[in-house]
Amino acid sequence: MEAIGWTEILGRMAMQLLPVWLALAVVFAISITWKRRLGLYGKLFDSRVGMVGFALVMFWVFAALFADMIVTHDPLSQISGMRNATPGSPLRDPSGRYEYFLLGGDALARDVFSRMVMGAREVLRIAPFAAMISFMIGISLGLPAGYLGGRLDTGLTFVANLVLAFPVILLFFLLVAPEIQETAIPRVMAGILFIVPVLFFTVLLNARFFTQPARRNLYVGAVMVVGLWAYSGLAFNLDPLGVWGMSPNLLNVFVAVVFVNAPTVFRIVRGITLDIKTRDYVAAAQTRGEGTWYIMMWEILPNARGPLIVDFCLRIGYTTILLGTLGFFGLGVASESPDWGSTINQGRRLLTVYPHAAIAPALALMSLVLGLNLLADGLREESLKD
Amino acid sequence: MLLFLARRIGVMIVTALCLTFIVFYLTNLPAKLETLAKTQAGSRISDAEVASWLDRNGYNQPMLARYGEWLGVVPGWTRVDGDGDVTGRCYRAHGITDPGAAPARCGLLQGYWGESTRFRASVPDVIPPRLGATGLLMMWALIVMVPMALIVGVLAGMREGSRTDRTLSTFAIASTATPEYVSGVVFIALLASSTAGLSPLLSSWGWIDAPVLFQGNARSALEQITFWNFTLPVMTIALYGMGYVARITRASMAEVMTQQYIRTARLKGVSFANIVLRHALRNALIAPFTVIMLQIPWLLTGVVIVEVLFSYPGFGWTLFEAAVNNDIELLLAASVVAVIVVLLTQLISDIGYVWLNPRISVT
Numbered sequence: 001m002e003a004i005g006w007t008e009i010l011g012r013m014a015m016q017l018l019p020v021w022l023a024l025a026v027v028f029a030i031s032i033t034w035k036r037r038l039g040l041y042g043k044l045f046d047s048r049v050g051m052v053g054f055a056l057v058m059f060w061v062f063a064a065l066f067a068d069m070i071v072t073h074d075p076l077s078q079i080s081g082m083r084n085a086t087p088g089s090p091l092r093d094p095s096g097r098y099e100y101f102l103l104g105g106d107a108l109a110r111d112v113f114s115r116m117v118m119g120a121r122e123v124l125r126i127a128p129f130a131a132m133i134s135f136m137i138g139i140s141l142g143l144p145a146g147y148l149g150g151r152l153d154t155g156l157t158f159v160a161n162l163v164l165a166f167p168v169i170l171l172f173f174l175l176v177a178p179e180i181q182e183t184a185i186p187r188v189m190a191g192i193l194f195i196v197p198v199l200f201f202t203v204l205l206n207a208r209f210f211t212q213p214a215r216r217n218l219y220v221g222a223v224m225v226v227g228l229w230a231y232s233g234l235a236f237n238l239d240p241l242g243v244w245g246m247s248p249n250l251l252n253v254f255v256a257v258v259f260v261n262a263p264t265v266f267r268i269v270r271g272i273t274l275d276i277k278t279r280d281y282v283a284a285a286q287t288r289g290e291g292t293w294y295i296m297m298w299e300i301l302p303n304a305r306g307p308l309i310v311d312f313c314l315r316i317g318y319t320t321i322l323l324g325t326l327g328f329f330g331l332g333v334a335s336e337s338p339d340w341g342s343t344i345n346q347g348r349r350l351l352t353v354y355p356h357a358a359i360a361p362a363l364a365l366m367s368l369v370l371g372l373n374l375l376a377d378g379l380r381e382e383s384l385k386d
Numbered sequence: 387m388l389l390f391l392a393r394r395i396g397v398m399i400v401t402a403l404c405l406t407f408i409v410f411y412l413t414n415l416p417a418k419l420e421t422l423a424k425t426q427a428g429s430r431i432s433d434a435e436v437a438s439w440l441d442r443n444g445y446n447q448p449m450l451a452r453y454g455e456w457l458g459v460v461p462g463w464t465r466v467d468g469d470g471d472v473t474g475r476c477y478r479a480h481g482i483t484d485p486g487a488a489p490a491r492c493g494l495l496q497g498y499w500g501e502s503t504r505f506r507a508s509v510p511d512v513i514p515p516r517l518g519a520t521g522l523l524m525m526w527a528l529i530v531m532v533p534m535a536l537i538v539g540v541l542a543g544m545r546e547g548s549r550t551d552r553t554l555s556t557f558a559i560a561s562t563a564t565p566e567y568v569s570g571v572v573f574i575a576l577l578a579s580s581t582a583g584l585s586p587l588l589s590s591w592g593w594i595d596a597p598v599l600f601q602g603n604a605r606s607a608l609e610q611i612t613f614w615n616f617t618l619p620v621m622t623i624a625l626y627g628m629g630y631v632a633r634i635t636r637a638s639m640a641e642v643m644t645q646q647y648i649r650t651a652r653l654k655g656v657s658f659a660n661i662v663l664r665h666a667l668r669n670a671l672i673a674p675f676t677v678i679m680l681q682i683p684w685l686l687t688g689v690v691i692v693e694v695l696f697s698y699p700g701f702g703w704t705l706f707e708a709a710v711n712n713d714i715e716l717l718l719a720a721s722v723v724a725v726i727v728v729l730l731t732q733l734i735s736d737i738g739y740v741w742l743n744p745r746i747s748v749t
Contacts, residue, residue, distance in 0.1 A: 049556070158397075165401055165732070166408075167724045169687040169702075173709035173717075174409065179417035321565045328567045328691065329706070344567055348574075348695065352602055355575030355582045362568040370563035377559060 004088040009102055013113065016102070019066040024058055040309070043382040050378020056371025060364075064120040071114035072098035075338045083109040084354045106343070106357040107350060115338040116360045122339035123368070126250070127319040130257045134319075135312060136197045137258070138265025143296040145266070146273025157270070160263035168260055172325065175256045176332040181248045189255045190235040193262075198227035207293040253332040257322055261315060268311055272304040279303075306383040310376045317372035324365050340365045394736070398729045402722070409721045410453050413714045419445055421712050426503060444475055456500070456718065458493025494722075500715030504707055509719045512704065517723065519608060520689055520700035523619060527685070531624035531631070532678060538628070539635020539674065544662050546640040555636065561629030566691040570622040574695075578602035578618060604698040619696045623688050627681050631674055638673040642666045672742045679735035683728040 004012070014021070028045075035042035044050040063070060073079065081092040085105035091097060103112040145153040180186060201223045209216035233244025234251075246254065276282065277300060285299045327333050327341020340361035347358025412418075423436045431439070440446055444463040447455075454460030455475055462475030466485070476488040479498050492498040499509035542554035564572075576583035577600045585598040601615040642648065643666055651661050690702035697703070701720070708716040 162401055162404055165683075165725060165728045166405060167683060167686045167721075167728065169690045170409070170705065170709075170721055170724060173705070174412040177418075179415060179421060180412070182417050183415055185415075317563065324565060324567060325687065325691065329694075341567070344571055348571060351571060351574050352579040352598075353581055355571075355579055358571045359575050362571045366564050366568045369565075370560055373559045373563045374556075377555075 003086070003090060004100060006088070009088045009100075012100070013102055016070050016072060016113075017063070019069050020059060020062040023062045023066070024055065027058060028055070040379065040383060043385075044375075044378055047378040047381055049374050050382060053371045053374025053376070053378055056367055057375055060120045060368045060371070061124060063117055064124045067117050067121050070117050071111075072100075072102060073111040073114045075110065075114045075118040076336050078109040079105070079111075080109065082111075083107065084350065084357070085109075086354075087112075087356055103360050104354070104356045106347060107354075108346075112357055112360050115343055116340075116364050118338040119340045119343060119361055119364065120368070122337060123320055123323055123365075126254060126257070126323060127316050130254055131261065131312060131315045131319050133193065133197060134258050134261035134265050134315065135308070136200045137193060137262040138269050139301065139308075140196050140200045140203075141262075142266045142269025143273055143300060146270040147277050147292070147296050147300065153270075156266065160266045163259065163263045164267075168322070169325070171260060172256060172322075172329070172331055175259070176252050176326060181252050186248070186252045186255050187236060189259065190251055193255060193258050194231050194235045198223065198231055201227065203293055204297050207291060207297050210291075249332050249334060253323070253326060256326075256332070257319055260322065261319065265311070265315070268307070269304065272307060273300055276300045276303055306380075310380045310383070313372050313376035313379065317369040317376075320365065320369050320372070391737075394733055398733065401729060402725050405725045406718065406722055407453055409718055410456065411449060413712065413717055414445075414449060414452065418712050418714075422503070422714065425711065454493075455491075456493050456715075458491050458495035458498070461490040462488075462492050499719050502708070502713055502716040504711040504713040504716060509716055512716060513701070513719055513723065516699060516701045516704045519698065520693070520702060522611065523616075523623070523689065523693075523698065523700060524682070524685065526616065526620045527623040527627075528678075528682075530620055531628045534624070535628045535631035536635055536671070536674060538632040540639050540662070540667065540670065542632070543636035543639025543670070544643060544666070546643065551636070555633070558629040558632040558636070561625050562633070563629075564626060566622050566626050566688045567695065569625050570618070570692060570695045573600075573618050573622060574602040602696065604696040607698060619692050619698060622692050622695075623685060626688055627685055631677055631681060634677045635670065635674045639666065639670040642670045645669075672739065675742060676735040676739050679731045679738065682731045683724070686724060686727070 031038065031042065032045050035045045044054060079091060079097075079101075082089065082101055082105035084107060085101050087102065087104040089101050089104060090099055091101070101111050101113070103116065106112055106115070141156055145156045174180075175185075202220055205219040205223060206216060209219060229239065229241075230244045233239025233242075234246055237245055239245060273296075281303075282295060282299055285295050290299070323339070324341035324344070327337075327339050327343070328345045330342060330345060333339055333342045343361040344358050344365075347355075347361070351358055419440055420436055423439045424431060427435065427439045442465075444455075444465075445452070447463060451460055455462050462479075464472055464474030464477065466472050471483040472485045472488075473483065474488065476490065476492040476498075477483060479492045480488050482488055489496070499513075501508050502512050505512050538554050538558060542551045542558070545551060577585065578598050579585060579602070580598050588599060600618050602618065604615050604619050606612075607615045607619075648661060648665060651665050652658075656665070686702065689700070690706055692698070693700045693702040694706050701723070704716070705720045705724070707713070708720055
């Protein structure tokens, strides 16, 4: 068989990505039809930049979801004769497999296209959740620091500045290592960091519903049961049912990324809180005699949502970059993992001769982060229009 | 002002102590010491031999005591051998074995930084030349980055919402979305590969003599920096930082352009170029100045990536090697340098902000 040209490669890739195109078309059709009823999300479809960003992000989200249908080969299996194959090379002996390596093969004769698609799953499994936990920690500590001030504020700000003064890369070198995984450090840090979301939701619901004990008990009880169940599994690997769990590698990476991100979120939330707490509606709530946590969680936080949503998108992008950095230095990833950072790292050894193995994941990572940044820009623009 | 400086420096010292202790703690975990013993004394030694090696080399004391030794506030460990010779931290530091000849304390305060196990040299011999190499790289990166970022930001911000603004803002966003390991890889593939990108095309047309346009390896830049071996590393670092500074400049410029005094100047009939250059620019550059200073430590991650990617043996590459080989004393010294750079740039940015902006006072 002949090697195929770039037109056919692109055509075949588009064919493989068919589920993604369909899902994107459905999402856009629904969103644009009812955009006036969808609040800030709907307004996103008024801005071209926002739409492009949203499309890029959703492309990778759907690629990660449908990865099993999209991949042409097993991302881990090696196929003889395909070492460093150029894009569009045919398989020597297809025998029931897909006939071509669409984006070529890497130094271990694995399919670059399939690894790139599977890499999306690796990244999107961690980045949004790490960003979410960082946000909950930043909010839970930033609100009281900004609203109450005093010693608490001084202490928390000092700790946040301490972490921020640490060069990120040094922290990664020190914190993400096999030797560290043998110690209790990641588990202890996870134990402290992961309890915060549970406390966050408990306080959030308790502050709102404590006047209606029946509903309060129901909501808080549900949060406690689910939260502590997930907490026991994720932080200590003690889930009795085995639903929640993280490998030591993943936990190590997760903890390091959250640890780096949380202080920045803390500073943002604290700054916004300092601004909002002087508003009249906060004074009105204080005069009504509302509790401190109610004012923080239900008066200040909802009014701070604009900048926080924007920063959340940016932070997922930054987390993606951090994960790529970790992979690039071979920190905390399994040796065969198809994640983009380590694929770039493996590809760079033969970069000047066979660039395709490193270029594909590099462009994938860039397009995802670009999408998130454009999405954040669109959201900022639309939320400022009110 | 003096009180402000004194307080800031006090906080800086406390921060530096905390950070170095964290680094010390993480590099001196039992598992890491075991790795160190195995790399130093042979990889197949038994657990008992590891323990005795650690004991002989003074690693068996409490963590705080050894941190104190490293700082130079606690007397260094000593031990008398069977034949009457004395060894100890300070005896090794000065290369002597006579009892009582070495000073009691030897650490940072006495100017002793320790030995690098990876490079088999003393730390003061390893770090300064590499720091110099990185300084050169950073200097060129800043020379490229700052003017470009300011020009892009000012052009975009002087007419907010115009087509120029949209194009330049998208460019700035794209640049912040391209981390160094992506842009570096793309640059190498595009400009420094003999089989792909532009180089084969240019060389077949006879426009360039060498097989590649730029070199993808910057090791030769250590002897002599040329346009060919230094362009790609510099561009890679500059690109990622540029977008952020440009966006801050744009926001700051856009805000200044809505001020009353700009409107007054326009009504007086001052030309647009004059308004931008004479009236707006100075005030618009206050915010970017702080951001540029704060960018310098942030560039450190980029420096490590770029130096590893282009095999340029500078400070970042040394940090990477020290971390990979668990070279404790080199890693500690490197982190002291990194932390000092971070804290100093923060201080300079604060002072500069006050100095540039008379509306803000430190008291």
